[in-house]
Amino acid sequence: MARHHVTSRDVAERAGVSRTTVSFVLNDVEGTKISDETRQRVLAAAKELGYVPHAAAQVLAGQRTRTIGLAFPRAPHHLPTHFFLLQVMDGLLRVVQQHGLRLLIDSPDDGRSARSYLNLVRAKRIDGLIMLDPRSDDRALRGLAEDGFPLVLIGDLPGGDISSVDVDNRAAARNAVEHLLSCGHRRIACITNAPLSSYTATEERLLGYRDALEAAGIAYDDALVRYGAYTPQSGFNCMTGLLNDVRLLPTAAFVASDVVAFGAMSAIQRRDLRVPEDIALVGFDDVPLARFVNPALTTVRLPATEQGRLAGKLLLELILNQLEVSRRILLDTELIVRASSVPG
Amino acid sequence: MARHHVTSRDVAERAGVSRTTVSFVLNDVEGTKISDETRQRVLAAAKELGYVPHAAAQVLAGQRTRTIGLAFPRAPHHLPTHFFLLQVMDGLLRVVQQHGLRLLIDSPDDGRSARSYLNLVRAKRIDGLIMLDPRSDDRALRGLAEDGFPLVLIGDLPGGDISSVDVDNRAAARNAVEHLLSCGHRRIACITNAPLSSYTATEERLLGYRDALEAAGIAYDDALVRYGAYTPQSGFNCMTGLLNDVRLLPTAAFVASDVVAFGAMSAIQRRDLRVPEDIALVGFDDVPLARFVNPALTTVRLPATEQGRLAGKLLLELILNQLEVSRRILLDTELIVRASSVPG
DNA sequence: ATACCGTACTAACGCGCGTTAGTCAAGGTT
DNA sequence: AACCTTGACTAACGCGCGTTAGTACGGTAT
Numbered sequence: 001m002a003r004h005h006v007t008s009r010d011v012a013e014r015a016g017v018s019r020t021t022v023s024f025v026l027n028d029v030e031g032t033k034i035s036d037e038t039r040q041r042v043l044a045a046a047k048e049l050g051y052v053p054h055a056a057a058q059v060l061a062g063q064r065t066r067t068i069g070l071a072f073p074r075a076p077h078h079l080p081t082h083f084f085l086l087q088v089m090d091g092l093l094r095v096v097q098q099h100g101l102r103l104l105i106d107s108p109d110d111g112r113s114a115r116s117y118l119n120l121v122r123a124k125r126i127d128g129l130i131m132l133d134p135r136s137d138d139r140a141l142r143g144l145a146e147d148g149f150p151l152v153l154i155g156d157l158p159g160g161d162i163s164s165v166d167v168d169n170r171a172a173a174r175n176a177v178e179h180l181l182s183c184g185h186r187r188i189a190c191i192t193n194a195p196l197s198s199y200t201a202t203e204e205r206l207l208g209y210r211d212a213l214e215a216a217g218i219a220y221d222d223a224l225v226r227y228g229a230y231t232p233q234s235g236f237n238c239m240t241g242l243l244n245d246v247r248l249l250p251t252a253a254f255v256a257s258d259v260v261a262f263g264a265m266s267a268i269q270r271r272d273l274r275v276p277e278d279i280a281l282v283g284f285d286d287v288p289l290a291r292f293v294n295p296a297l298t299t300v301r302l303p304a305t306e307q308g309r310l311a312g313k314l315l316l317e318l319i320l321n322q323l324e325v326s327r328r329i330l331l332d333t334e335l336i337v338r339a340s341s342v343p344g
Numbered sequence: 345m346a347r348h349h350v351t352s353r354d355v356a357e358r359a360g361v362s363r364t365t366v367s368f369v370l371n372d373v374e375g376t377k378i379s380d381e382t383r384q385r386v387l388a389a390a391k392e393l394g395y396v397p398h399a400a401a402q403v404l405a406g407q408r409t410r411t412i413g414l415a416f417p418r419a420p421h422h423l424p425t426h427f428f429l430l431q432v433m434d435g436l437l438r439v440v441q442q443h444g445l446r447l448l449i450d451s452p453d454d455g456r457s458a459r460s461y462l463n464l465v466r467a468k469r470i471d472g473l474i475m476l477d478p479r480s481d482d483r484a485l486r487g488l489a490e491d492g493f494p495l496v497l498i499g500d501l502p503g504g505d506i507s508s509v510d511v512d513n514r515a516a517a518r519n520a521v522e523h524l525l526s527c528g529h530r531r532i533a534c535i536t537n538a539p540l541s542s543y544t545a546t547e548e549r550l551l552g553y554r555d556a557l558e559a560a561g562i563a564y565d566d567a568l569v570r571y572g573a574y575t576p577q578s579g580f581n582c583m584t585g586l587l588n589d590v591r592l593l594p595t596a597a598f599v600a601s602d603v604v605a606f607g608a609m610s611a612i613q614r615r616d617l618r619v620p621e622d623i624a625l626v627g628f629d630d631v632p633l634a635r636f637v638n639p640a641l642t643t644v645r646l647p648a649t650e651q652g653r654l655a656g657k658l659l660l661e662l663i664l665n666q667l668e669v670s671r672r673i674l675l676d677t678e679l680i681v682r683a684s685s686v687p688g
Numbered sequence: 689a690t691a692c693c694g695t696a697c698t699a700a701c702g703c704g705c706g707t708t709a710g711t712c713a714a715g716g717t718t
Numbered sequence: 719a720a721c722c723t724t725g726a727c728t729a730a731c732g733c734g735c736g737t738t739a740g741t742a743c744g745g746t747a748t
Contacts (some may be wrong), residue, residue, distance in 0.1 A: 021696090379725085404732095
């Protein structure tokens, strides 16, 4: 079977009409008069032949690609526990499928060449782009937006004027740390979700931590801050480092990522210390496993799926309505208190 | 900026040559004589204009799309904890990037219309397809393979003759249960990773469980088998069900998915029972968090990343070499014994 | 009988590219 | 002097589609 791709010409011949008519019928073109009988003939012929328009030809002939891109930086070892990506995809895929779109993934190494998404745009492969965790030093991204290319960020890029769906990381982190403070903790460590690179979220969460301390009149201590790197192992290592220095020994830790927090929790328990009695723990993200670990993890719930869904809808508006106004959506977070911060 | 897409004609004019020459130079076409001086002029012109070939036009004129598809069924609530997908993507993205390919995601609802991937193929949008967890009742998939369309499965489709990268689920499960038996357990429950649908892995793992029991001369008890559904919550519920019936009370459980096992573990601990002293637990997958939970989870390590990588390479061979022989790769699994099955 | 109009269709172009089948001049052979 | 080569290019076609600018024709209005 399937030797020769069935083209609209084949359909036309079979229906005894011109290719133009086939196109008019199949695309339901407004303002064209086609007799009902002819229309049925064309429809029947198309069905019988199993006609599927050649995507590339459709695109070339000056239509939309009906494809959107999802770009995310790929830091080493990040992907295998990238819950956030999964949840975003979950929300996004729903929108994409609903509108008959296709999703093209672009995930460059987190190196210099981190702009392969540009090629997608330049080669006209996608109608719009959703960018996860944009780098603040990404100039090309701002250029794209200025050129009016449909672009939605999940995360933030300060200073630009780009549509985005984000949360207030700083306030959320502050709130989480204030919870620990209200439990009476004074020596509170911080383990970040990632190295202080060019991603803003990490920095914002760290700032929120400092905000809370400052408001409580507690001096910021550099030695209590450790830099995780996406993985549980990194959290394990950071926490082990903290535990090794007895002078530091915190009574609580704010970990800016649940996945990293799982590692930290493990490190504590390996030392036969208890969570939360010896060290209380608060995470960030509320990944689906947070309530099932032992003890259940107190954390900041992020509306990840919703971010994906909204980013998709927003992008669609940008693509269709050509509305050049950029819209920034800020979603709410919620502190979910569980057993890792308050003793049962 | 960027008003008019820069075409090869623009490059040709700027370099003072024909479009054909531009194409020859940029594509390094064998067997064409282009003077080095001309070549440099073309290269310079292309660079200066920022020329990027129009993807759709290339596809239409040439043959390759330089895009491959990744399809996976999307069961409700599965995606947010779909570690396996992430790891497969991790491996696959590496290959894809290395070869300058693009990845198109297709994830239909797990309903009847689960064959939207067919449209990708028919519309000539992809050169090849990788299918995660194929449904055994998917006739179209076999049809594709028979037509010689490059197709690689991750998971298995019995009876067909399709290239695949898989593990021996049955043997792995049996091995896991034998480990519990060797620890002296006789009443061993089983919680599956998913409902007994049309996915073979679930069934295989259940068969492995039965194999082990049978070999040990233990009668199979239907009441000890519960059906999870991808999520930790489902594991929690299944285990709660087991614990509620005192007559059943197992001393160990084989859970055919780490994620589900996390939920089961949580259910046990909520009852103030201990793992492994009261109930020993073995999972399946060795997700990156398995060693960081409390207690660390004994589990079957799956080479998920490697499956993704190999599937990519295999697909590439099918696309390039046109080798019509289908290859089935079976990778090894490994039982990783941790604290959830053997008391520290 | 002529002009006019709406209905039902179609010829032909262009999207941007890869590629085949050339052209043309310069030098080499018999 | 007539006939190949060979090197360096180019004209032109076709990929499959959407779409613009028509054509043909039966039926009214003048």
